[in-house]
Amino acid sequence: MAKSKEKTTDASEQSPASGEDTALAMRAVMDITGCGQPAAKDRVKAMEPSLVAKIAKLERDDKRVEIVTLLY
Amino acid sequence: MGLHNAFAVKYGSTVVSGLTQLDAQTNPNVEAESSAGTPYPQFAVITEQKPRVMFQTKQVAALLGVTGLAGAAIDGTNGFTAYFANLAASGLPASGSVHRSYACNRGLLLPRRLTCQSRGNVQVDAEALVYSSDGAAHPLTIADNVALPSVVQNNVQHTIGQVAIGITGTVITIPCLQNLSIDFGSGAETIGCGSDLYDTHLQLPRIAPIITLTGIDAAVFGASGVPPVGMPLAHAATKLFLRKRATNGIGFVANGTAEHIKLTANGLAVVTSHTGQGTARAEVNIQITTSWDGTNAPLTIDTASAIS
Numbered sequence: 001m002a003k004s005k006e007k008t009t010d011a012s013e014q015s016p017a018s019g020e021d022t023a024l025a026m027r028a029v030m031d032i033t034g035c036g037q038p039a040a041k042d043r044v045k046a047m048e049p050s051l052v053a054k055i056a057k058l059e060r061d062d063k064r065v066e067i068v069t070l071l072y
Numbered sequence: 073m074g075l076h077n078a079f080a081v082k083y084g085s086t087v088v089s090g091l092t093q094l095d096a097q098t099n100p101n102v103e104a105e106s107s108a109g110t111p112y113p114q115f116a117v118i119t120e121q122k123p124r125v126m127f128q129t130k131q132v133a134a135l136l137g138v139t140g141l142a143g144a145a146i147d148g149t150n151g152f153t154a155y156f157a158n159l160a161a162s163g164l165p166a167s168g169s170v171h172r173s174y175a176c177n178r179g180l181l182l183p184r185r186l187t188c189q190s191r192g193n194v195q196v197d198a199e200a201l202v203y204s205s206d207g208a209a210h211p212l213t214i215a216d217n218v219a220l221p222s223v224v225q226n227n228v229q230h231t232i233g234q235v236a237i238g239i240t241g242t243v244i245t246i247p248c249l250q251n252l253s254i255d256f257g258s259g260a261e262t263i264g265c266g267s268d269l270y271d272t273h274l275q276l277p278r279i280a281p282i283i284t285l286t287g288i289d290a291a292v293f294g295a296s297g298v299p300p301v302g303m304p305l306a307h308a309a310t311k312l313f314l315r316k317r318a319t320n321g322i323g324f325v326a327n328g329t330a331e332h333i334k335l336t337a338n339g340l341a342v343v344t345s346h347t348g349q350g351t352a353r354a355e356v357n358i359q360i361t362t363s364w365d366g367t368n369a370p371l372t373i374d375t376a377s378a379i380s
Contacts (some may be wrong), residue, residue: 027374030140030372030373030374031368031369031372031374032367032368032369033140033142033369034140034141034142034279034369034370034371034372035140035141035142035144036136036137036138036139036140036142036143036144037137037138037140037375038083038084038086038138038144038150039140039144039145040140064367064368065366065367067367068366068367
């Protein structure tokens with residue numbers, strides 16, 4: 001299980017952030033922090049593409065709790 | 073002679089029009105103390121000014137998109153400006169760069185209250201709390217030679233939509249809603265140091281939104297609704313939709329189109345009263361006190377959501 005998770009993370013890190021991933025990451029940032037779109041956009045823009053992809057994947061998998069640990 | 077009308081506000085490049093009120097305040101504290109010898113004050117002094125710009129708008133999606141729940145930082149990148157239009161002899165805004173603005177680049181733009189009645193349009197009261205760079209420079213810069221921003225047509229309006237509260241497995245749909253209001257509960261305030269006239273810092277010690285729902289169906293209170301003891305709420309099952317009207321004024325945007333406003337909340341709901349006045353329909357008031365669920369903000373705001 002742990003091995004599979006690690007593999008997924010590696011795969012995410014190799015992919016650049018797509019528009020969809022960016023939108024998902026922004027949604028997560030807005031819901032978790034309560035900020036608006038400009039602040040979320042700035043925060044996601046400042047992230048490494050691999051982190052954006054990782055957050056997007058967690059958002060798709062409905063794992064917000066794990067996103068929190070990445071944001072703070 | 074300068075006769076002006078309230079016009080619009082701008083945050084960064086986002087123009088928010090549809091204003092129903094615009095109020096730029098210096099908010100001073102003036103003291104005039106009498107002391108022994110004469111009943112007249114011998115010294116009047118301004119000890120502080122806490123300028124702020126307050127406004128009401130019906131362009132709710134534009135505003136909440138910018139502020140979210142917690143507010144948007146006003147800084148050198150995203151400044152805040154309030155515009156008053158200089159009026160020509162015709163009574164309409166004069167042409168050219170002859171208008172009044174109040175600009176600031178330090179502070180926080182935040183929503184204060186959202187209100188809507190059944191069949192009415194959602195309105196938000198918002199406020200820009202501003203502060204100084206050094207305690208000596210006034211936080212608001214006044215200019216009388218600015219051009220007005222292009223106004224966004226005020227035809228993007230929302231009204232009350234479907235509202236459901238509860239937790240997964242126990243969801244109550246609130247029928248026949250008459251009023252919805254949200255106190256965003258921001259405790260943001262500016263603070264000063266060393267007897268400076270103007271504040272130089274901002275603190276945000278608390279954000280505790282409270283939602284009030286008023287309906288006329290008593291079924292929402294009791295065994296099949298919110299029990300007298302109250303009920304817990306979770307984001308997954310507590311959804312308040314603000315339905316977007318069609319921009320041509322005929323009906324609404326389709327539910328499946330992601331242009332509505334969706335609010336979700338975590339916390340608890342309690343019925344505070346079942347009140348009847350005269351022969352009018354009695355109303356049930358539900359108060360939702362929001363709280364953090366360990367992951368999401370107590371109240372989440374999505375300004376581009378489908379209704380589902």
